[in-house]
Amino acid sequence: MAKKILLLPGDGIGPEVTAVSRRLIDFLATEGIVELQVDEAPFGGAAYDLHGAPITAATIETALQSDAVLMGAVGGPQWSGLAYDLRPEAGLLKLREAMDVYANLRPAFCFNALAGLSSLKTELIAGLDILFVRELVGGVYFGQPRGIETLPNGEKRGLNTHSYTSSEIRRVARVAFDIARTRGNRVCSVEKGNVMEAGLLWREVVTELHAEEYADVELSHMLADNCAMQLVRAPQQFDVILTDNLFGDILSDIASMLTGSIGMLPSAAIGKPGAPGLYEPIHGSAPDIAGKGIANPCASVLSLAMAMRYSLERPDIAIAIEQAVGAILTDGQLTADLGGSASTQDIADTLLEALGRELAREKREGFTPNNGK
Numbered sequence: 001m002a003k004k005i006l007l008l009p010g011d012g013i014g015p016e017v018t019a020v021s022r023r024l025i026d027f028l029a030t031e032g033i034v035e036l037q038v039d040e041a042p043f044g045g046a047a048y049d050l051h052g053a054p055i056t057a058a059t060i061e062t063a064l065q066s067d068a069v070l071m072g073a074v075g076g077p078q079w080s081g082l083a084y085d086l087r088p089e090a091g092l093l094k095l096r097e098a099m100d101v102y103a104n105l106r107p108a109f110c111f112n113a114l115a116g117l118s119s120l121k122t123e124l125i126a127g128l129d130i131l132f133v134r135e136l137v138g139g140v141y142f143g144q145p146r147g148i149e150t151l152p153n154g155e156k157r158g159l160n161t162h163s164y165t166s167s168e169i170r171r172v173a174r175v176a177f178d179i180a181r182t183r184g185n186r187v188c189s190v191e192k193g194n195v196m197e198a199g200l201l202w203r204e205v206v207t208e209l210h211a212e213e214y215a216d217v218e219l220s221h222m223l224a225d226n227c228a229m230q231l232v233r234a235p236q237q238f239d240v241i242l243t244d245n246l247f248g249d250i251l252s253d254i255a256s257m258l259t260g261s262i263g264m265l266p267s268a269a270i271g272k273p274g275a276p277g278l279y280e281p282i283h284g285s286a287p288d289i290a291g292k293g294i295a296n297p298c299a300s301v302l303s304l305a306m307a308m309r310y311s312l313e314r315p316d317i318a319i320a321i322e323q324a325v326g327a328i329l330t331d332g333q334l335t336a337d338l339g340g341s342a343s344t345q346d347i348a349d350t351l352l353e354a355l356g357r358e359l360a361r362e363k364r365e366g367f368t369p370n371n372g373k
Contacts, residue, residue: 002035003312004066008043008059008095011088012285013295014072020297020348021070021304024321027352033359034314039066043095044074044088044285054091060098068311069099069278070304073285088285097137101269101278102168103175104134104248105306108235108255108265113329117260117338120232130238130255131183133176134248136269138168139198141245164198164244169205175270176242177214184239186218190227190247202244224251231255256282261337263296266303268310277311279303289336293343296335298325301351320362324354 007022009015028034041047041059048054054074063069074088084090110118110128118125143161150156173189180187189206191199203221210219222230224247230237231254243251256262262283269278281299289295305321308314328350334340335347342350 002037003068004037004039005307005312006059006063006066006069007038007040008063008069008071009040009046010044010072010074010285011046011076012073012287012290013283014044014074014285016072016290016293016295016344017281017297017300018070018072020344020351021300023348023352024301024304024355027355028317031356031359034308034312034317036312043071044091045076045079047091048079048082048086048088052086054086054088055094060095063095063099063276063278066276068276068307069095070300070307071278071280072300073281073283075285076287076290093141096269096278097142099269099276099278100137100271101275102135102137103172103270104132104136105175105179105268105270105310106132106134106248106252106255106265106282107267108132108252108259110259111264111326111329113326113332114260114264114338118258120235120258124235125258128235128258129183130235131179131240132248132252132255133172133179133240133242134252135164135168135172135244136248137245138164139245162196162198162246164202166201166205169202170209173206173209173242174213176240177210177217180217180240181214185216186220186239188220188222188227188238188241190222190224190241190243190251192224192247193221194223198244206242227251228254231258252282261296262299263335263337264298264302266299266301266306268303268306270310277307279307279311293345294336295344296337297344297347297351298335301325316362317359320355320358323358324351327354327358 009018042050044054108130110125115122115126140160140162143163146160148158176187191202193199193203256265265282267282281303305318309318333342333350335342
């Protein structure tokens with residue numbers, strides 16, 4: 001039976017990079033390697049322009065009936081004056097909440113060909129492979145009350161609430177521990193329990209779950225500010241980093257620049273077993289380069305690989321895609337963000353050729369499961 005995948009290209013460079021992933025999907029289907037039913041819908045600012053909302057109820061329903069959702073990027077200056085609930089980013093938050101994808105997997109890994117492009121010394125970066133497990137549907141981005149209010153003296157106050165329940169912490173921590181068992185078997189839990197009660201509860205719940213079910217996994221704790229420092233001091237000390245919504249957002253973006261370009265990194269958002277996952281590059285819509293044909297599509301393509309691994313039950317294809325990306329980088333196919341001159345279409349063309357070679361090699365030799373990148 002065909003698996004269902006929903007494409008949400010979004011705004012800015014989103015449609016450009018998602019189109020490359022669509023070419024790979026079509027290639028896989030044409031070659032008889034995988035059978036996918038593909039739907040597509042406007043999302044973010046594009047949806048607002050068409051429907052007056054950043055996501056429609058119909059699109060959410062299609063997402064919930066899919067096996068995986070692959071999105072591009074949302075946002076742009078033309079929508080910055082809208083009310084918060086109408087902005088493109090609100091559509092993304094609404095989709096995450098509706099899908100209940102509470103665990104965000106953000107890998108920070110460095111292809112060998114890009115080690116020299118990092119802002120850190122090559123010896124600190126070569127072989128880097130960190131996986132962030134970020135809680136995605138709670139914390140300060142979703143907490144209530146929130147808003148801007150006028151005080152009796154006429155002064156305004158902005159309010160956001162950072163809160164977590166023990167069950168919200170346990171379910172995302174369980175994802176981190178389970179994945180760690182397939183990697184280096186180490187989890188570093190990150191919070192600010194020294195000044196935040198929600199962080200203190202986070203540490204307590206993670207420690208309890210570890211003792212109850214995951215004593216075989218090495219667990220450490222670190223304050224978020226120290227983690228930020230350690231990521232640029234000695235990043236290879238980390239295997240899996242477990243953290244909340246806000247800190248995960250910030251720390252994973254810091255880690256992305258260790259790898260050479262934010263344009264290289266994918267992400268997955270998953271929830272209950274069997275539920276659809278949401279996959280997206282972690283870069284933004286980059287309106288300054290939209291339409292110029294120079295956007296790096298690798299993060300979108302690697303997000304497709306994550307979808308193959310976590311939702312579409314084809315880890316062999318995931319590995320082939322990752323190997324194909326590594327191959328074209330080694331051959332010097334680099335977009336402008338990596339210091340090269342290859343266009344988006346150049347990358348798409350060479351990726352298709354490399355993917356064909358990798359799939360043929362896997363057919364001859366079999367595939368070896370990797371560590372979840």
